[in-house]
Amino acid sequence: MKKKYSPILITSLALLAQIGFAQDVKLSPEVKQAMDAVSADKIKADITYLADDKLKGRGPGTEGYQMAVDYVIDQLKAVNVKPAGEDGTWLQKVRLRKATPQDAQLAINNQPAAKGSFVFFPNPAAAQINLTAGLAFAGYGISEPGLGYDDYAGLDVKGKVVIVLRGAPEKFPSSVMAHVMSTDNILKVAANHGAAGVFIALPGANARVPDLSRGSYSVLGHNGEVVVSATYNKKISVLAAINAAVLTPLMQQAGKDIRQITDQLKAGTPGSFVIDSKVTLSYASTYQDILSYNVIGKIEGTDAKLKSEYVIHSAHLDHLGIGKPVEGDSIYNGAHDNASGTASVLGIAKIYSQIKAKPKRSILFVLMTGEEMGDLGSGYFAKHPTVPVKSLVADVNTDMPTIIAPLLSITALGAEHSSLANQVTQAAGYLGLEVQPDPEPKQVRFVRSDQYSFVLAGIPALHVKYGTKTADGKNNLNDFVATWRAKYYHKPQDDINGIFDFEAGKKYAQLNFLIGYLVAQDPVRPTWNKGDIFEVK
Known part of the structure; x- marks a missing residue:
């Protein structure tokens, strides 16, 4: 028999998670110093490379996508991440x-x-x-x-x-x-x-x-x-x-x-x-039929039991390739969507490389193909991971964080369904960020990116996006984003010459790292809220 659940119950549980159970975050000096190692300049450099015309929009199965694959593997190697793909490689084949x-x-x-x-x-x-x-x-x-x-x-x-x-x-x-x-x-x-x-x-x-x-x-x-x-x-x-x-x-x-x-x-x-x-x-x-790849790396945890469980930091690596010309340009570079998200995951990997005392749980970095085709790379990985499926405890996804203004408030899409709301509240509070409801519910962003694949597979997951808060106090960032989106989103104009706030990109990486790190350190595995729609499915 199915349990009863209601919008009021779901909202109340989310508020309790964000308010009633919030605790101050206490980080070691080493972790604090590692978080400061994230560089806005490095995030800019990663986006610049991944959104370069020579990658031709990173369409799956193309030479440009393979260049992106090679680049992120090199970056992960440089920060001592180990391969976690198929047969000891960095890759998981995705047959599109x-x-x-x-x-x-x-x-x-x-x-x-x-x-x-x-x-x-x-x-x-x-x-x-x-x-x-x-x-x-x-x-x-x-x-x-x-x-x-x-x-x-x-x-x-x-x-x-x-x-x-x-x-x-x-x-x-x-x-x-x-x-x-x-x-x-x-x-x-x-x-x-x-x-x-x-x-x-x-x-x-x-x-x-x-x-x-x-x-x-x-x-x-x-x-x-x-x-x-x-x-x-x-x-x-x-x-x-x-x-x-x-x-x-x-x-x-x-x-x-x-x-x-x-x-x-x-x-x-x-x-x-x-x-x-x-x-x-x-x-x-x-x-x-087209052959493409997910890129997967790992950092092994330190707890004798919990290191066999994994917290995922994910982002999609692909974009739309070459398409219909707009204002004379046909290369859909995808600087924000999602070179910025990939750069953020690389920044998170950099943080972990600076921490000698690794977290209790292991960490997976998954850069996925086929998101623009319908969350396909993530859908495949969530169903057929390269580690035991029951070992996946949570996914913290980064997709087009929209780093066009200072990050002062956030929306954690999906966090209200699980205990991940606790870590979101703690991490946001540590960084001085306000947690807000989704300012654009009609955009149905929750199902439009890779975290949804993990949710459908029964794995608590979330996707952090911007809130409404602005430095001038008008608190209308969503209006600015709407204007930006009309010009840049899924257009060739989304290249490195657009609007960027790389310091906001740094803060996104720090926030998502801290959410994942808190999950990796918590002896209690993340759970769906009791009576939640995803718990009973």
Whole structure:
């Protein structure tokens, strides 16, 4: 029987963890001195190299990505980190499959759907899909009885294609909202209820379906099976996106008003129903397989028992490679995203190299591929680590820390779900940083980076981002970031010539080091909060 949990419980536990159990951090002079060894100039140098045009955007499987791999290995070697990849190497092979949809056909009640009104996500395991099935509208596609919400309650979807809207009830906490509305979770829930397919509806009058002409990516296991994918579930034949041209007639036929339904769902009341229609579809998928790598190093702990457990410091090494030109530039350098995060992990490794008395637990440094393709390198490592999976106790991830202004406050995405909130509060307090709620919950950042792969694997994880505090007291850093993001994020303009505050980069590295170090020193293994959504899954 599932335990009951609520947004109030989750929030209360997070506050208790951050306030009630906070303790002063007492560090040895050696650790304090080591933390000061982080250099803003070195962080700048690492970002400068990794975001150089000669690396051509660090696309997985490219020469530029291999240059990045070689660079970080050299940097880790220089600070006495040992290899922890496959077969005594620094590397873990990640076999990526690029799948591209072809020859898509869709008809509702034998009436062909208009071109541009739908798109099929390619199937990485089946080259040809043909399906005829009934339809059902399943709200947001969420089934969380413990949160008092279930779109599938009383709805028979066995063998049907379910139509869902992207979103979640407004009463849900931001990280819970991000989790339940993720494509991976929507597919999992639909599969658990016996659905044959999922159509994600875009109801806006001007909404366009995504362009998948460049394909989508998955990870193949050693036997060629699909083991990681953000848009594939082996029990679901088809995932598609449809716009209003397909959705509206179906709603009208069922006598439903999509605006009323949307308001109802936002308010937390499901509104699911079977649609008296049939869908007929077919499409093909073509494949291109690519070999890429995660880079993994370790520092061995000192406690006789705890050294067999690992705290992970992670960041993704890849970016978007070469793409559509913007203002005459086609190299997507990824200086902030995520050369800065990689530089931060290298800075953390530097701190550990300066500490003679290593922590009780061992430390893993994992620089991952395929984050921009759907957290693929982290998804593979979390499921198939190069150390025993049960030995992984926590992940402290760094992805695009956005070092464009002084770091005065932080948001620790995911920490509210576990005892890691204790270490966050202690580390932030030591460095004089205020811990704040997520200032941009609609960005659903919790599920958009590699820490989410570890959470899904049952490993407490977090991702530290900026808060709102500013030096001038206006406390509107999120507004400044929004303006910055519009110009630089996922654009060729994200190079070393953009906006940077390398001292903020230094503080990020110190903070994430200290969070991980406190976990590594704590004799008690991190745990999920009692009754948390991730504990009961």
